[in-house]
Amino acid sequence: MNSPQNHGTALVTGASSGIGAIYAERLAARGFDLLLVARDQERLEVAASMLRDKHGVQVEVLRADLTQKDDVLKLEQRLRSDSSISLLLNNAGVAADGLLANADMDQLERLIQLNVTAVTRLASAAAAGFAKAGRGTIINIASVVALFPERFNATYSASKAYVLSLTQSLNAELDGTGVKVQAVLPGVTRTEIWERSGIDATQIPEDMVMEAGEMVDAALSGLDQGELVTIPSLPDAADWDAFVAARHVMAPNLSKSKAASRYK
Numbered sequence: 001m002n003s004p005q006n007h008g009t010a011l012v013t014g015a016s017s018g019i020g021a022i023y024a025e026r027l028a029a030r031g032f033d034l035l036l037v038a039r040d041q042e043r044l045e046v047a048a049s050m051l052r053d054k055h056g057v058q059v060e061v062l063r064a065d066l067t068q069k070d071d072v073l074k075l076e077q078r079l080r081s082d083s084s085i086s087l088l089l090n091n092a093g094v095a096a097d098g099l100l101a102n103a104d105m106d107q108l109e110r111l112i113q114l115n116v117t118a119v120t121r122l123a124s125a126a127a128a129g130f131a132k133a134g135r136g137t138i139i140n141i142a143s144v145v146a147l148f149p150e151r152f153n154a155t156y157s158a159s160k161a162y163v164l165s166l167t168q169s170l171n172a173e174l175d176g177t178g179v180k181v182q183a184v185l186p187g188v189t190r191t192e193i194w195e196r197s198g199i200d201a202t203q204i205p206e207d208m209v210m211e212a213g214e215m216v217d218a219a220l221s222g223l224d225q226g227e228l229v230t231i232p233s234l235p236d237a238a239d240w241d242a243f244v245a246a247r248h249v250m251a252p253n254l255s256k257s258k259a260a261s262r263y264k
């Protein structure tokens with residue numbers, strides 16, 4: 001099938017498996033050329049070849065370890081210099097298991113480098129280029145644990161809360177520039193992430209686990225509908241609106257010259 005329309009190039013991090021691989025397929029079907037990024041070059045090449053054949057789009061593979069600053073810098077440079085890039089999907093991420101008190105801190109530091117630092121650096125580079133061009137889309141993959149940190153590993157949940165917060169601030173900063181921003185908050189999604197992080201996902205009730213294809217299709221529908229935050233499984237969008245509204249109720253009182261009377 002030939003691409004219906006060229007939308008520029010989508011840079012997809014973590015495109016070698018799971019959610020990123022599905023996004024790559026869906027974006028190719030929408031007519032995006034692709035720049036696929038991950039560490040496993042062989043897997044990326046296989047996906048690239050399939051996507052070229054199936055969708056008739058240009059697909060480039062770029063091997064990068066996004067816990068390594070040099071690799072992130074190369075990608076930033078590419079984002080700043082390649083004006084054909086019109087979409088950044090900040091998807092690459094890892095999870096972790098266990099209590100913070102017992103954690104392997106080197107492993108958690110790598111998680112933060114990937115889930116937080118790389119996401120931030122790439123979003124910054126994309127924001128600069130896209131705002132200048134007056135167009136573009138930045139999608140950051142967060143997680144529902146951003147809203148429920150008590151239910152999961154502390155560092156992973158905090159990293160995803162960071163991604164949500166970053167996206168909300170970035171959206172405000174880019175207001176009026178023509179750049180679209182979206183945070184996607186998947187619930188449990190069937191991918192390799194569980195096995196990779198040593199978590200036994202077989203204990204999770206089946207009715208809580210979404211297939212990656214369904215998750216990505218819902219997220220892209222949310223993007224098309226102009227949502228800043230998409231929670232694919234949330235039945236009633238009014239629940240999220242109420243959560244946001246509750247923040248706004250507190251807003252006028254969050255910074256005052258006097259402490260609240262209950263503290264006196």
Ligand SMILES: NC(=O)c1ccc[n+]([C@@H]2O[C@H](COP(=O)([O-])OP(=O)(O)OC[C@H]3O[C@@H](n4cnc5c(N)ncnc54)[C@H](OP(=O)(O)O)[C@@H]3O)[C@@H](O)[C@H]2O)c1
Pocket residue numbers: 013014015016017018019020037038039040041043064065066067091092093094095114141142143144185186187188189190191192193194196
């Ligand atoms: N699955 C879920 O239940 C779920 C729920 C909420 C949010 N998420 C988020 O969704 C995103 C995608 O995860 P997934 O579930 O699709 O997991 P996955 O199948 O394990 O995919 C993770 C991707 O990230 C890449 N990656 C890992 N470490 C990397 C590194 N150091 N440098 C560059 N790329 C790296 C992996 O490729 P290589 O190994 O080839 O580098 C792979 O392509 C993550 O941000 C995750 O936190 C997942």
